[in-house]
Amino acid sequence: MQFTEAMFARHMRDINGSAIREIFKLLAKPGMISFAGGNPSMSALEPEVISELSGEVLAKYGATLLQYGATDGFGPFRESAAEFLRGDGVRCEAADILPVQGGSQAFDLLLKALVDPGDVVLCESPTFLGAIQAMREYNARLVDIPTDENGVIVEAAEALIREHRPKLMYVIPTFQNPTGITLALERRKALAALASKYGVVIAEDDPYRDLRYTGEALPPIQSFDEEGWVVYMSSFSKYISPGMRLGAAAVRNPLLLRKMVIGKQSVDVHSPLLNQAIVDAYLRKGLMADHLRRICGDYRVQLNAMLDAFSFFPAGAAHTVPQGGLFVWAELPEGVDAMRVFERAVEQNVAFVPGTHFYPDGGHANTLRLNFSMSDVPTIREGMARLGKVIAETADGRTV
Amino acid sequence: MQFTEAMFARHMRDINGSAIREIFKLLAKPGMISFAGGNPSMSALEPEVISELSGEVLAKYGATLLQYGATDGFGPFRESAAEFLRGDGVRCEAADILPVQGGSQAFDLLLKALVDPGDVVLCESPTFLGAIQAMREYNARLVDIPTDENGVIVEAAEALIREHRPKLMYVIPTFQNPTGITLALERRKALAALASKYGVVIAEDDPYRDLRYTGEALPPIQSFDEEGWVVYMSSFSKYISPGMRLGAAAVRNPLLLRKMVIGKQSVDVHSPLLNQAIVDAYLRKGLMADHLRRICGDYRVQLNAMLDAFSFFPAGAAHTVPQGGLFVWAELPEGVDAMRVFERAVEQNVAFVPGTHFYPDGGHANTLRLNFSMSDVPTIREGMARLGKVIAETADGRTV
Numbered sequence: 001m002q003f004t005e006a007m008f009a010r011h012m013r014d015i016n017g018s019a020i021r022e023i024f025k026l027l028a029k030p031g032m033i034s035f036a037g038g039n040p041s042m043s044a045l046e047p048e049v050i051s052e053l054s055g056e057v058l059a060k061y062g063a064t065l066l067q068y069g070a071t072d073g074f075g076p077f078r079e080s081a082a083e084f085l086r087g088d089g090v091r092c093e094a095a096d097i098l099p100v101q102g103g104s105q106a107f108d109l110l111l112k113a114l115v116d117p118g119d120v121v122l123c124e125s126p127t128f129l130g131a132i133q134a135m136r137e138y139n140a141r142l143v144d145i146p147t148d149e150n151g152v153i154v155e156a157a158e159a160l161i162r163e164h165r166p167k168l169m170y171v172i173p174t175f176q177n178p179t180g181i182t183l184a185l186e187r188r189k190a191l192a193a194l195a196s197k198y199g200v201v202i203a204e205d206d207p208y209r210d211l212r213y214t215g216e217a218l219p220p221i222q223s224f225d226e227e228g229w230v231v232y233m234s235s236f237s238k239y240i241s242p243g244m245r246l247g248a249a250a251v252r253n254p255l256l257l258r259k260m261v262i263g264k265q266s267v268d269v270h271s272p273l274l275n276q277a278i279v280d281a282y283l284r285k286g287l288m289a290d291h292l293r294r295i296c297g298d299y300r301v302q303l304n305a306m307l308d309a310f311s312f313f314p315a316g317a318a319h320t321v322p323q324g325g326l327f328v329w330a331e332l333p334e335g336v337d338a339m340r341v342f343e344r345a346v347e348q349n350v351a352f353v354p355g356t357h358f359y360p361d362g363g364h365a366n367t368l369r370l371n372f373s374m375s376d377v378p379t380i381r382e383g384m385a386r387l388g389k390v391i392a393e394t395a396d397g398r399t400v
Numbered sequence: 401m402q403f404t405e406a407m408f409a410r411h412m413r414d415i416n417g418s419a420i421r422e423i424f425k426l427l428a429k430p431g432m433i434s435f436a437g438g439n440p441s442m443s444a445l446e447p448e449v450i451s452e453l454s455g456e457v458l459a460k461y462g463a464t465l466l467q468y469g470a471t472d473g474f475g476p477f478r479e480s481a482a483e484f485l486r487g488d489g490v491r492c493e494a495a496d497i498l499p500v501q502g503g504s505q506a507f508d509l510l511l512k513a514l515v516d517p518g519d520v521v522l523c524e525s526p527t528f529l530g531a532i533q534a535m536r537e538y539n540a541r542l543v544d545i546p547t548d549e550n551g552v553i554v555e556a557a558e559a560l561i562r563e564h565r566p567k568l569m570y571v572i573p574t575f576q577n578p579t580g581i582t583l584a585l586e587r588r589k590a591l592a593a594l595a596s597k598y599g600v601v602i603a604e605d606d607p608y609r610d611l612r613y614t615g616e617a618l619p620p621i622q623s624f625d626e627e628g629w630v631v632y633m634s635s636f637s638k639y640i641s642p643g644m645r646l647g648a649a650a651v652r653n654p655l656l657l658r659k660m661v662i663g664k665q666s667v668d669v670h671s672p673l674l675n676q677a678i679v680d681a682y683l684r685k686g687l688m689a690d691h692l693r694r695i696c697g698d699y700r701v702q703l704n705a706m707l708d709a710f711s712f713f714p715a716g717a718a719h720t721v722p723q724g725g726l727f728v729w730a731e732l733p734e735g736v737d738a739m740r741v742f743e744r745a746v747e748q749n750v751a752f753v754p755g756t757h758f759y760p761d762g763g764h765a766n767t768l769r770l771n772f773s774m775s776d777v778p779t780i781r782e783g784m785a786r787l788g789k790v791i792a793e794t795a796d797g798r799t800v
Contacts, residue, residue, distance in 0.1 A: 001596060001597065001598065001599030001627070001629075002599075003599070003627075003628070003629070003653050003655055003656065005655065007514060007567055007601075008513055008514060008659055009513060009514055009515055009516045009519075010514065010516050011516075012512065012513055012659055012662070012663065015662055016662065017463070017658070017661070017662040017665060024470075035457060037468070037491065039467055040467070040469065042463045042464075043463075045462075045463035045466040045467060047458045047462045047463050047464070047465065047466060048458075048690050049460075050458060050466060050674075051454065051455050051458035051459065054451065054454040054455070054458070054674075055454070055455060058447045058448075058450060058451035059447070059451065061447075062447045063441075063442045063443075063445035063446075063447050064445060064643075065643055066445040066446070066450060066639075066640075066641035066642070066643045066644065067439055067440070067442065067445060067641075067642060067643050068439050068643060069643055070424075070439070101501065101668035101669075102669055102728065103665070104666060104667060104668055104669055106667050107665055108666065108667045108668075112409065112412065113408055113409060114407060114409055115409055116410050116606075117517070119409075123454055130665065131665055131671070132525075132668075133665065133666040134667075136667035137512070137663065137666055151747070157411065157529055185676070192674050196401060197401065198401065199401030199402075199403070199404075199407075201407075206504045227401070227403075228403070229401075237468075240466075241466035241467075242467060242468045242669075243465055243467050243468060243469055243668065243672060243673040243674065244466065244467070244672055244673075244674060245463075245668060245670065245671070245672040246672075252402050255403055257419075258639075259408055259412055260418070262412070262415055262417045263412065263415065263537065264532035265417060265533065266503035266504060266530055266531075266533040266537055267501070267504060267505055267508045267534075267667070268502060268504055268505050268508075268645060268668075269501075269502055269504055269530070269642075269645065270645070271645070272501075272643060272644055272645040272646075272672060272675055273452075273643040273644075274450075274643065274644060274674075274675070275672055275674070275675070276543070276791070288423045299469065302422045330570065348570070357792075359743075
C-alpha cells in the first residue's frame, strides 16, 4: 500500500508548517542579516551560568532529579515561578503554577481542555503564528478582534463575545507579536471584566513583558481577574533560554488546571526536572534582575537603531514604536507586496517575516515584521539600508 | 459567571486522569512497599555522570545549546540515536529520527497526525494506560486485538483490520506493559506484512527492549517493514533517566515524519537542546553498554526474587514469567477483586496497580500488575508475603 495525504486526520491535512520555520532555513546562508525569527541575542544567553547551576542542582537533588516527577510540576520550581510572576503583578500561589514546554504548550493544553472542532476562538489579527497553527490543529474557528494602536478594542471584543459566545480568547497584551503594541491599562481591566461577565477564558500570553526598554510596566490582565477566568502564560524562553523549553502557566481555576494537567499526562508526563531545577536555582539566586537589566540595556540600543534606520525606507512606509519586546511592525505603501520584497531581500542577504503570515485569513500583503535582537547596531543599519533600497525598487516596479 | 465541567471539550470531559498517578500519591506514606509505578531503580540513575556531561556539552556548544533549535531535532543527537537504534535492529538514518518528550509524545503526535474523532485504533488489551488515555483524548474508538502468551494473535488482528480498516495499531512488542509478554518472532514478521498489505500504521512502542535478563533479543517489527508503515518509538526513560524526558521516534515515511514535526511545532517547538546534547554525549562516549549490563544484572535478581515470592500467593493465582522489562502480571483466582485487595494491601503498606486500569473497557477485576525495579530483594519478599496474605484473606472473604 502507498501512504497518501488522505490518511492524515482532517485537522492536520491542510497544515503545512510554520512559515517562520521555513524562513529559518534561508538564514543559514553566509552573510545573511536576519530580522526574521524572535530569538534572544546570543550574548543574552549564559552557558557558563547554566552549566554551574546544572552541576549544583544535580549535586543537591541527586537521582531524584533524574527519576519520574509529578505532572503538576517540581515543587521548588512552582514556588519560585509563582514568586517571580507575583513580582510581575500576577496573582498566584505555587499551587496555581503548571510548568510547561514554553508558553506554546500552555496554550496547546488550554485548547485541548476547552475547544471542540468548530468552536470559535477570539484572537488579535495579526497574531503569533504559532498560536494560529495551534488553533487550526484543534479545528477552532478563528475570529479576529479589531485592534488599534492601544491593542484590542474592548467594545468590539464584547460585541464578538455576544455574537459567538466563545469559550476562549487569545491575547498577547505586552509588546505584541508581531506588532510590538501594548494593550492599554483601562482595556486590561475591561477585558478581565468581560471574561467574568460572559464566562470566557482569556489566554494571556505574556512572554515579553520584562523586556521593557522605556515607559512604565502595566499590570497583567490577570491581575484584575477576581474569578480565575484569565490564564497567565509566561515563559523563560525570552528571559533565560529558549533552548531549555520551560515556561510557567498560572491557572487559578482549579478545575481548569486539573484538566490541563490531565492533558499533559498523556502528552509528555511532565516537564524535565533538570530544566525546572536549573531555572528554579536561577530565580532563587536572584540572578534575574541583573540579567534583565543587562539584556534590556542592549536591546534598547538595538531597538533605537532600528527605529532610526526607518529613515532608509521610502516615504509612505509606517512603523510601530514599541516600548519593549523583540519586534517592530512596518506597513509599506499600499500595493507593495512584502512577499516580493522578501524574495528580493533574501538575494541581497536580508531576511524578515512577511506580515501576511500573522493574519489568520492572510492578506495585508504590504506588512512585515522586523526583529532587532539578533543583530548589532552596524548590522541593523546595513540591513535596513539594503531593505529600504529593495522596498523602493519594488515600489517602483523596477527589478533589483 | 461560574466555570463548569460543561465548558470542557467533549474529548476531555470524561477523562479524569491516570489511575497510576493517583496511586503514586499513596506511595508517599512512610514504610510503603511499592510494586506500583514503572520507575527505574534509584541506583540505576547516575546524577554524577549526567552532571559531568551537562558541563561538557555546555562548554562544547556554548550559547547555541540555549538558543532555539530545529523542531526535527539536534543534529548530533539524531545521529547518535539512529546509531543506537540500529544496534537494536531498527532500520533508520539520522534523518528519520524525531526527538520527543519520552515515548508518550511520539504516540501523541502520531494520534494527532492520523486520528479523526471516532476512528478505530487497534490495541492490545490490557495495554499501557497512558496510551489508553492518549487515544481517548483524540476521541479514538479503541478496539482490542486478542492476545495470548506470545502476544498479538495475527489472524485476529487481520480480521479486525478487514472489519474496521483502521489507520493505526498500537503494539508494545517487548516485555509488554502491563503483562511482561514478548511478541513472538514470526508474529513480528507477520504484523509488518499486515501493515503493508492493508496500509495500517503500526506504532511500535518499545521502551523496555534493552532491559532483557534472559533469552535472545528479537528484531523489532519495524525491521521487517519495507515500506515505512511501522513507526518505532524508543525512549531513554527506562535506560538513562525518565526525569530527562527524552525519547526518539524512527519514522521512515517522510510524509508522516513531516506531519509529526508540524504537530510538534505548535505544541513545544522542539525538545530541549540541553537534554538532547546530554543523551547524545552519553551515547557517543559508549556509556550505554556497560550501564545496561549493570542495571540488567540488578533487575534480573529482583525479577527472580519476585517470581520466587509468588509462592506466598494462594493456590489458583497465576502469573507471567517475563524475560525482561519492569513488570510481572498476575491473575488471582476468579472472583477475587484486585481493587479490594489493593485497599487492604495499602493498609498493610504494600501497593500495586489493579489490572482493570489497563483494559480499555475495564473488567478483569482479578488481575494486577507488579513492578520489581523499585524494591530490593528483602523488600520484594516482605511485600509479596504481605500481599499473599491479603489476597488469601480477601479470597476467603475474611476482613484483615
